[in-house]
Amino acid sequence: MTRESRGIQSIEVGGELLRALARNGEPMMLRDLAREAGMPPAKAHPYLVSFSRIGLIEQDETTGRYEIGALALELGLISLRRLSAVRIATPRIAALAGTIDHAVSLSVWGTHGPTVVRLEEPSHPVHIAMRVGSVVALLETATGRAFAAFMPQNTIKAALDSGLDRLGVGYNPKRTPKSPKVAEMLAEVRARGLARAIGDPLPGVNAFAAPVFDHAGHVALVITAMGPEGSFDVDWDSAIATALRSCAGDLSRQLGHGTVRATG
Structure with a gap:
């Protein structure tokens, strides 16, 4: 005993x-x-x-x-980093940042929405208003759009309805996943396997974001590449977009899911 x-x-x-x-x-x-x-x-x-x-x-x-409070959030972030998907993805985004020479972040769906859990800086100095622990807007950022496009619509609608969009967009008839403009935007994200933001919400900063899926087909995390508009090519078939798609696809396969490929 x-x-x-x-x-x-x-x-x-x-x-x-x-x-x-x-x-x-x-x-x-x-x-x-x-x-x-x-x-x-x-x-x-x-x-x-x-x-x-x-x-x-x-x-x-x-x-x-x-x-x-802050300590509880810090403990939560430590726990998130220990998740297998985040552990597997961490060295991959470091390699991706080195390949494209732009900042790369790793985000998960947290209590308050899309939450950054890792951030890899490029070799050159760049000012991006993002840090580990940041919660990003759902419909105004590439990261948020990648989650909004592939997560269940009721989850996204509930998040907008409760005001989880940190840029204050919130829920209104014109900003739901089913509103024509938003629906069209999210359909393009699904078709291309990437979300894109050009100088918005951060002027002068472009970004691509790609979802990573687990064995059950759920979004495990989102990888986002971002950089200054002068050197960040936003063409859907650019070297940056191609490298990001490849990284997300490899991670999805490693987690038991198929590759996320562009279809449009």
Whole structure:
């Protein structure tokens, strides 16, 4: 008979608050968070103060609601990086960045939408407003469009409806996956196996993004190549586009899926 290791009960009790916040998926008031964790607000508050001090949660000064903090996000990113798809893709995007000599990022679908988990810089200095942990807009960026084109429509619509588009596009009748302009854009992404952004949303910066699929046909991650318009060729059959398609296809095969090929 094995003896159970001794733990700290107060940490386990406080952990219920973190679980409740994670289950809910959005900022919560003290009373609601305490109720979900099965404890009185007076008991929950000291835990929240301590969690705030170490960065596991943070409180919005305006609304008073509690949400996931910087330390929790950092731990989540570490967990995402350890996923097999990200582990396999990491050396591949480093090689791709060296081949095309442009920045290459790796993104996954996180709690708040398309989230950058890796970023490889080119040999030359370039200013791109993106870093690990950044959440990018769904319909305004090449990365977001690659997710929007290949993920289930109800997932994308729900994300837009809840305001997950970080550039403030949000959900409205003209910006749904089924609206004519957006539907046409996403259909082209599906046909070509690539999403493209030309100087938008970042003036002077172009980008291509390609989805990587797992064995079940789900989008496991998105690889994005980006660079200054003066040296980044946005032709659909450019060397950059070809190298990106090839990289995404190889990774998809490695994860048990077929190659993503352009058909248009």
